[in-house]
């Protein structure tokens with residue numbers, strides 16, 4: 001039996017603008033994870049693979065599955081990548097406590113956990129770059145042009161300063177970041193939010209390029225602040241990023257209300273995280289001030 005897991009993630013700065021070539025910063029959330037296990041199947045024919053996840057409401061046999069299904073896709077891609085043809089029937093089971101379509105990287109995390117567990121079954125340890133590339137292929141099925149930040153931060157499990165198609169820059173957090181996450185309860189697919197931004201960009205590229213440049217400048221500044229270990233000013237940068245996310249049309253009334261509530265309760269800054277239109281609001285707070293009244 002082989003087991004593996006992968007972390008959730010949080011985008012601190014630069015979501016959406018990162019799709020258009022600007023930098024973004026993301027960190028792993030190591031305590032929130034997806035787990036995958038591969039074990040001999042008690043019933044299947046040799047070589048057949050069943051994939052089961054109660055959390056994701058999935059139960060399917062790989063040889064019957066549509067490759068649009070993200071779980072089937074990551075299993076097949078990993079088998080092909082490793083040229084691994086199991087001679088026994090296998091059961092791949094997945095458990096994840098990461099909320100789906102909430103901007104926490106559930107899809108990429110599940111993909112990386114499965115790819116790692118299958119590789120372990122084949123006797124390999126999957127390097128982060130390979131886990132990242134495999135998860136990226138699955139992301140592409142559902143959202144035509146993902147930047148690659150989710151699969152990257154999750155596969156490397158380190159903070160990243162990420163620019164699409166550039167050499168990856170990882171860094172260490174030099175101080176403790178106290179973040180409060182609040183769930184809007186709204187769930188919107190990343191593909192939908194990204195398609196909306198694309199449509200508005202196509203209608204007004206010069207205006208959107210200016211907005212993306214401003215987000216990129218905030219992200220670059222935030223990177224310097226994070227590298228310095230003295231986080232003064234980081235909250236203000238988050239709130240400025242949030243205003244610009246509102247301008248590109250990916251905030252929501254609930255995200256705005258939660259950000260306002262956090263600021264009223266003394267947060268240093270607040271913004272949405274991930275694709276937006278719902279999902280989680282993230283607020284930066286001082287230690288000991290992490291309780292926000294609803």
Ligand code: PMV
Pocket residue numbers: 011014015016017018019102103104105145146147148149150190194273274275276
């Ligand atoms: O998958 P989410 O919701 O964390 O969003 C990913 C971040 C985006 O910038 C909106 C999309 C992308 O491909 O980078």
